[in-house]
Amino acid sequence: MIDADLIALFTTLKMAAISTIILLLLGTPLAWWLANMQSRIKVIFEAIIALPIILPPTVLGFYLLIAFAPQSNLGQLWLQLTGSPLAFSFSGIVIGSVLYSLPFVVQPLQRAFEQLENHYLEAATMLGAKPLDRFFSIVLPMTKASFITAASLGFAHTVGEFGIVLMIGGNIPGQTRVLSIAIFDHVEAFEYAQAQTLSLSLLIASFVLLTLVYLSNYKKVNHQKVSR
Amino acid sequence: MTELIIKLTSIKNTKATSNNFTLAINQCISSNSITGIFGPSGSGKTTLLRTLAGLEQHIQGEIIFNGKTLLNSKDKIFIKAEQRNIGLVFQNSRLFPHLSVHENLVYAQKRSQQNTLSLDEIITLTELENLVSKQPSQLSSGEQQRVALARAILAEPQLLLLDEPLSALDQHNKIKMLTLLIKIQQQLNIPMLYVSHSLAELQQTADNLLVLAKGRVVEHGNIHQVIQRLNEHHTEITISQQTSLSLAIKQHDQTHGLTELQLDNQQSLYLPLLPEKLYPQGKKIRCFIFASDVSITLQEPYNSSIVNHLKGKITHLNKPANQQQKHSVLLGIDCAEQTFYSQISLMSYKKLNLKQDSEVFIQFKASAIKTLTNSTSLNHIITEESSC
Numbered sequence A: 001m002i003d004a005d006l007i008a009l010f011t012t013l014k015m016a017a018i019s020t021i022i023l024l025l026l027g028t029p030l031a032w033w034l035a036n037m038q039s040r041i042k043v044i045f046e047a048i049i050a051l052p053i054i055l056p057p058t059v060l061g062f063y064l065l066i067a068f069a070p071q072s073n074l075g076q077l078w079l080q081l082t083g084s085p086l087a088f089s090f091s092g093i094v095i096g097s098v099l100y101s102l103p104f105v106v107q108p109l110q111r112a113f114e115q116l117e118n119h120y121l122e123a124a125t126m127l128g129a130k131p132l133d134r135f136f137s138i139v140l141p142m143t144k145a146s147f148i149t150a151a152s153l154g155f156a157h158t159v160g161e162f163g164i165v166l167m168i169g170g171n172i173p174g175q176t177r178v179l180s181i182a183i184f185d186h187v188e189a190f191e192y193a194q195a196q197t198l199s200l201s202l203l204i205a206s207f208v209l210l211t212l213v214y215l216s217n218y219k220k221v222n223h224q225k226v227s228r
Numbered sequence B: 001m002t003e004l005i006i007k008l009t010s011i012k013n014t015k016a017t018s019n020n021f022t023l024a025i026n027q028c029i030s031s032n033s034i035t036g037i038f039g040p041s042g043s044g045k046t047t048l049l050r051t052l053a054g055l056e057q058h059i060q061g062e063i064i065f066n067g068k069t070l071l072n073s074k075d076k077i078f079i080k081a082e083q084r085n086i087g088l089v090f091q092n093s094r095l096f097p098h099l100s101v102h103e104n105l106v107y108a109q110k111r112s113q114q115n116t117l118s119l120d121e122i123i124t125l126t127e128l129e130n131l132v133s134k135q136p137s138q139l140s141s142g143e144q145q146r147v148a149l150a151r152a153i154l155a156e157p158q159l160l161l162l163d164e165p166l167s168a169l170d171q172h173n174k175i176k177m178l179t180l181l182i183k184i185q186q187q188l189n190i191p192m193l194y195v196s197h198s199l200a201e202l203q204q205t206a207d208n209l210l211v212l213a214k215g216r217v218v219e220h221g222n223i224h225q226v227i228q229r230l231n232e233h234h235t236e237i238t239i240s241q242q243t244s245l246s247l248a249i250k251q252h253d254q255t256h257g258l259t260e261l262q263l264d265n266q267q268s269l270y271l272p273l274l275p276e277k278l279y280p281q282g283k284k285i286r287c288f289i290f291a292s293d294v295s296i297t298l299q300e301p302y303n304s305s306i307v308n309h310l311k312g313k314i315t316h317l318n319k320p321a322n323q324q325q326k327h328s329v330l331l332g333i334d335c336a337e338q339t340f341y342s343q344i345s346l347m348s349y350k351k352l353n354l355k356q357d358s359e360v361f362i363q364f365k366a367s368a369i370k371t372l373t374n375s376t377s378l379n380h381i382i383t384e385e386s387s388c
Helices: A003-036 A042-054 A057-068 A073-082 A090-115 A118-126 A131-142 A144-159 A163-168 A179-188 A192-227 B045-053 B101-110 B119-125 B141-154 B171-188 B199-205 B223-232 B346-351 B375-386
Strands: B002-011 B025-031 B034-038 B059-065 B068-072 B086-089 B159-163 B192-196 B208-213 B216-222 B242-253 B258-262 B268-272 B284-290 B295-297 B308-318 B328-335 B338-345 B359-364
Touching: A003 A042, A003 A090, A003 A144, A003 A179, A003 A192, A042 A057, A042 A090, A057 A073, A057 A090, A057 A163, A090 A144, A090 A163, A118 A131, A118 B086, A131 A144, A144 A192, A163 A179, A179 A192, B002 B045, B025 B034, B025 B208, B025 B216, B034 B045, B034 B171, B034 B199, B045 B059, B045 B086, B045 B159, B045 B192, B086 B141, B101 B119, B101 B141, B119 B141, B119 B171, B141 B171, B171 B192, B171 B199, B192 B199, B199 B223, B199 B284, B208 B223, B216 B223, B223 B242, B223 B308, B223 B328, B242 B268, B242 B338, B284 B338, B295 B338, B308 B338, B328 B346, B328 B359, B338 B346
Parallel strands: B034 B192, B034 B208, B086 B159, B159 B192
Antiparallel strands: B002 B025, B002 B059, B059 B068, B208 B216, B242 B258, B242 B284, B258 B268, B295 B359, B308 B328, B308 B359, B328 B338
């Protein structure tokens, strides 16, 4: 693997790790809010969050590019706060990744929160546990498997993205040049051997990660069957 | 003395209530022991308990507990459930499945506002020594409910609410839990509100009884007096008519296998022998006799195998209130300052030509006297009531 590819790998992992942390911090309250929402408006929010699943990444990338432009409100605000533009920056691709991978984190968490019986939370309340205490002592351990699934899917999806990064990040080594773009570059330059190395690495890594996710779910389902 | 003032005027539609349900209660409960809450399904027992616990938020009215306002909808005061220091044992144990029995108990102890109870003492008291390392899924329903009770106690509530805690248990575990509840109440002195649709359970545990029907309080007072009133007057609450008594143990007659209870200075009642260790001489026990188990004679029954017979005067004559009992008559007979109830057929009533103030003899078998320890008979009663 050449140095440029190692830098791309490092950028990819950094982007995926930061995005996953933000996704969990943002996705958990969002999923909790949706799981407990009684109003019919809920479906509109669910549809908005699910959009990246069916939308071509270039469409999301195009609108983000407009939103991130230095002349846009968001772009100007970011420029004033940080002193650097948002478009074609590492921060930009992290924001793009978070939006793009949001449904992969929110949906499993929302399902888990919906299935979690309110009975346990009431019991904890009657023992004097306050809301945050209840979340960390009851909700989190009881939905641990769903958090692992959500984090893994969010991470893997971020590693694998291409369209949005290309639209809003460009191809700046050490900044926005991630593995998927590096592969594209190698193919364009007819460097099939390098492309093959990176592609196979990604393929194996993704396969291993997904197998681990399904294994944790398999164990959970079997444990529940035995418990019954 | 714990004092609970409840003034509830209405409840909006919530998950726990149907569309037209209204809770209209204006009641003061003062007790340091167990107060039973009795009523048919849909009478508002569970909703009342959840409201007191703070789990129902859509409620109008006022709740004051030991001088502290927990709810005042006019002044928009609502103390959150976790801040009320009220415990609740639910119908199902609700043990946290990701924690072991020991961890479930520690969970409550850590969050207790006082933290004065010893974990080991409570484990011993609730007989959980052999279960602490187990997971909740490995326990039987009776064991789970015992852990739930221990967990609720370890939170050291000022008031413990029990919402039909025995309903999911088999007969053996019901008796065990009832005995445990009484022991805990006596040792730790926690005031309890105990909801049940089984009068037998409440008769054995509660000192006072609050009776609910359609979201309103229809009776409140001493358990024996309330049961007496339910026997005689009520049409909206149907119970198995019975004589409810608290009597002291006079002696245990090992030769004949009988325990003698002191009714007054001259007269005694006999029931099958109770274990002397649990029931020492002088100890007061709760017992009840179904009216259908008590018969009437006009002459003293000297030559009868039936061990209990008392002389009395008819003070109450009640024609059947419902269709099911239309061929029977309920008599209230005063004997030794107690009112005993006898349910006889309309035919016998006419044949004996019974009237108000008639002097009669009542008789019933030793086995007709039901107590908590007399488990076989209580099993039968609880089963009978559950199936009603």
